[in-house]
Structure formats: structure tokens, C-alpha cells
Amino acid sequence: MIDYTREGDIWTATLNRPEKANSLTHDMLVSLAEFMEDAQAARTVILTGQGKVFSAGADLDEARAGLAVSDIWERLSGAIAALPGLSICAMNGTLAGGAMGMALASDLRIAVPTAKFFYPVMKLGFLPQPSDPGRMAALIGPARTKLILMGGQKITADDALMFGLIDRIVEPEALLETAHQISADTIAATPEIAAGIKAMCAAQSGLLDG
Numbered sequence: 001m002i003d004y005t006r007e008g009d010i011w012t013a014t015l016n017r018p019e020k021a022n023s024l025t026h027d028m029l030v031s032l033a034e035f036m037e038d039a040q041a042a043r044t045v046i047l048t049g050q051g052k053v054f055s056a057g058a059d060l061d062e063a064r065a066g067l068a069v070s071d072i073w074e075r076l077s078g079a080i081a082a083l084p085g086l087s088i089c090a091m092n093g094t095l096a097g098g099a100m101g102m103a104l105a106s107d108l109r110i111a112v113p114t115a116k117f118f119y120p121v122m123k124l125g126f127l128p129q130p131s132d133p134g135r136m137a138a139l140i141g142p143a144r145t146k147l148i149l150m151g152g153q154k155i156t157a158d159d160a161l162m163f164g165l166i167d168r169i170v171e172p173e174a175l176l177e178t179a180h181q182i183s184a185d186t187i188a189a190t191p192e193i194a195a196g197i198k199a200m201c202a203a204q205s206g207l208l209d210g
Helices: 026-041 060-064 072-081 097-105 132-140 142-149 157-163 172-188 191-209
Strands: 002-007 010-015 044-049 053-055 086-091 094-096 108-111 116-118
Touching: 002 026, 010 026, 010 172, 026 072, 044 053, 044 172, 053 097, 072 097, 086 097, 086 172, 094 097, 097 132, 108 172, 116 157, 132 142
Parallel strands: 010 044, 044 086, 053 094, 086 108, 094 116
Antiparallel strands: 002 010
């Protein structure tokens, strides 16, 4: 249900459960977390999906059985955020629910024009994953974060780009090629310089948030 490739300096994880809108089971989340934790040597990590939906969030049966409040979501987003290389979430379609954390923890987010973004946990009687509201607010501000989390709004790709939730809109046939193109300068640089720039950006973000 997840395809992994390691092509030199670029590691890619592809959600491949399109018949279930790439909804995530506990086993899939553990597998993704382990992949991200092992990707310390990767210069770029790309997360994408098959089909017309990037991910509908938690598998509904498993969510009802406790997955919605599992700490595996935080383990995964924390592993993505801790990657020393460049992480790119290349969304082939709509992103919903707890899967939002994977995108928020990535360095960059690109998406196809038809993608929509929503996080309906309040309607379902759950809190968002602990780090998600803070990461979202750092990108789009607290009011727009409340628009999504409390207002239950579905955000189009155009609005997501305007808000700063995504960084570029890309046609489906160019999605992975664009992710590779964005990665090129990072891969060409020395690992120390690339990791150093990422660390400086994180430090500056902390100053601005404070």
C-alpha cells in the first residue's frame, strides 16, 4: 500500500491505496515513520500518492478503533520535520484529516490544481494532532488555521497557494518532475551546506514565531 524508491540521493514514498482514497492504516503509518527515520542520508525525500486523492486521512474503521488518537501520527510528522535533507510533499490530489500533518511537517508542498484541503476533526469529535495547529498557523496564520480547523472549510488549491499552505500548483503530469527540479540545487550542494541552510531557516522561523 506504500511504494518506496531510493534513487541515489532522492528517496520517495508513494501512497498506493487509491481504491480507499489513500486512507492510512496504523501499519501504513508505522511503515512511513520507519522510512522517514531511516532517511537521514537522503538529500531529498518526496512524499506523493497514486490516484486522484493524496490521502483522505485515517482509515475510517481504524479511526473508530483508536487510530484517530494514536501517537503514531506525531511520530511520523516528527520524523519528517527532523529530516536533514529537503522534504517535499507532492500532492496528487485532495488532502484531508490527519494526513495533513505529513504535509505540514514537510519543507515544501506542491499540489495539482484540483486538490482541496480540509481537516474535519472537530466535526468528528477529535482534536487535531498536537503539532498540526502550530505548524499550520506558522504557515498561514492563526485566523486561517481556525477557518480550516474550526470553520470546517474546504480550501481550494488556488486559495491554499494564496494562504501559503502550499508553495506551487503543478499539473499532474509534471508533479514529480517539478519535485525533482526543486531538489536539484540541494542535491548539488554539499550535505553540510544544505543542512546548515535548513537549520538557519528553522531558527529564523522560531524567532518570527516568538
